[in-house]
Amino acid sequence: MFITLLLLSLAQGKHVSTVLSLTLDEPWKYVSKFASNIGTSSWDMKVKYYKPLDKNSEKFTEFKSSVYIDSKWPDALIQQSCENKESVSKKHKTLQVPINGKWSETIEGTLSTNLHTHFWYISLSSCNITSAFRFRVEMNFLQPDGSHFSAEEQGLDYVFISVLIIFFIALCGNMIKLIKDFKKTADLETNLLVLNIAIGFQFLGIICEVLHIWVYSYNGRGIVVLDVFFQIFECLSSIIITILLIVISTGWTLKYKNFPDPDTYVPICLLVVIINLLIVGIGRITEDSYYRNSDFEGLTGYFLVSIRVIMWFWFVFNMRRLYENANEKFFKVLNRFGIMASGYFLTLPVVLGISWSFEPYMRNVFVVVAVNCMQVLVFVFLTHLFSEKSAFYKASTMSGSVLPGKIQ
Incomplete structure (x- = not known):
């Protein structure tokens, strides 16, 4: 039993793998959340089309990943337009997703928490989208101390x-x-x-x-x-x-x-x-x-x-x-x-x-x-x-x- 306790504390991790759709009516979507302890946490994300648009093409489309602290998240939800939702966040990363179905390059970001633990919310959007698309999204989160468990699960x-x-x-x-x-x-x-x-x-x-x-x-x-x-x-x-x-x-x-x-x-x-x-x-x-x-x-x-x-x-x-x-x-x-x-x-x-x-x-x-x-x-x-x-x-x-x- 004590060996199990030791093993449980070695390398805890949170990995997110989900499928979401962006449409003309909903070009902005929530992806995942993470409760970060005091310090600087990190995250990474990669995206690919659920079904390739053109397997032989080397072109890509651009999408934006935005990060919201918990105090700003309700403000983002009540906004009507995609642009207004994005504007609530000051932290953005651009994703270039190949239309041939391959994974995009992995983007990385940080979550800085100074006084007490905060939830951070990640979204994916394309305000100029012209048709509906489905994507597979994978994310990883890392606490300041190296743990990947969100604070509410520790x-x-x-x-x-x-x-x-x-x-x-x-x-x-x-x-x-x-x-x-x-x-x-x-x-x-x-x-x-x-x-x-x-x-x-x-x-x-x-x-x-x-x-x-x-x-x-x-x-x-x-x-x-x-x-x-x-x-x-x-x-x-x-x-x-x-x-x-x-x-x-x-x-x-x-x-x-x-x-x-x-x-x-x-x-x-x-x-x-x-x-x-x-x-x-x-x-x-x-x-x-x-x-x-x-x-x-x-x-x-x-x-x-x-x-x-x-x-x-x-x-x-x-x-x-x-x-x-x-x-x-x-x-x-x-x-x-x-x-x-x-x-x-x-x-x-x-x-x-x-x-x-x-x-x-x-x-x-x-x-x-x-x-x-x-x-x-x-x-x-x-x-x-x-x-x-x-x-x-x-x-x-x-x-x-x-x-x-x-x-x-």
């Missing part, structure tokens, strides 16, 4: 490795308990099994992300498939925990022991799964958009927040029925469960709201740390909740005994 490697260790310990502990209980009773506790599946998905996802970052640190690209798997596994883990909390709020393990009729929940669960996978897809498409300073901003964030809030309302509606039949002792048990579950559902909306009080480059780390901390707390809480020592367990159908606090 430090996430240590966050994910720390969470990975915690999930590994939790998963091992729960699996040992499951095996011991199975040997005693020849029966598996469904709730603990479902919880372990959720932890397992999260564990696999973080392994994928750590490996992706590790490879990314060497080639500036990483392994995109691993990053996608991380998002999918994280999504599945979140869905399982959401379903588990909602099913418990209906009275499972409290009023009845058997898992509820799947016909009631499967359609809703499938809908939630499909929506979350669509969110993952949207997130991949828009991940380097100029308006996203974290993985949870933009359209992706709106969808995630909406789903969490809707699920929370469903959870609260179910919990009201449990409170109606609970005595004073079990009322306290339900309170602890309800507060922790509500924290899980509402952490993302609250954290995203708080993150807007931070500088843009700090939002991503803050959101990732806060969301993962809540995820860890929920896993630890549910693990304790399903243990034989908890008041919840003793007052539930899992204990197999009728206690004064149990709902009948």
Whole structure:
């Protein structure tokens, strides 16, 4: 593990490869952004036509790359004409792109930051364009200290490795308990099994992300498939925990022991799964958009927040029925469960709201740390909740005994 930490810090890199179109209506386009630490960062860019205009020609067309500091970027966006957008920036580079489909010569530039970290935005334009063209653009960024990671991504490697260790310990502990209980009773506790599946998905996802970052640190690209798997596994883990909390709020393990009729929940669960996978897809498409300073901003964030809030309302509606039949002792048990579950559902909306009080480059780390901390707390809480020592367990159908606090 310590070797992995060392390797992750050796040569971190950001490489951008994208395809964009310039048209008569849109002759100016955003390419990428980079949060530079204090000092002088550097960048380079090369461009080629997506499809050659004339393979045998040695001619080229000229395009302009402009650099905008974050304080000027909104001014560029509100301008109507291509010329006005370009005029907002004082830093320009000219690109001569061969029409035969070969790469242009690589242009280089610097980003000077004096007082504190800034985002810098790069655009490509041709205000005198006569027809629509598609281009492939490749860029590299370099921090003053030699790192290629944008400032909002720095430090996430240590966050994910720390969470990975915690999930590994939790998963091992729960699996040992499951095996011991199975040997005693020849029966598996469904709730603990479902919880372990959720932890397992999260564990696999973080392994994928750590490996992706590790490879990314060497080639500036990483392994995109691993990053996608991380998002999918994280999504599945979140869905399982959401379903588990909602099913418990209906009275499972409290009023009845058997898992509820799947016909009631499967359609809703499938809908939630499909929506979350669509969110993952949207997130991949828009991940380097100029308006996203974290993985949870933009359209992706709106969808995630909406789903969490809707699920929370469903959870609260179910919990009201449990409170109606609970005595004073079990009322306290339900309170602890309800507060922790509500924290899980509402952490993302609250954290995203708080993150807007931070500088843009700090939002991503803050959101990732806060969301993962809540995820860890929920896993630890549910693990304790399903243990034989908890008041919840003793007052539930899992204990197999009728206690004064149990709902009948």
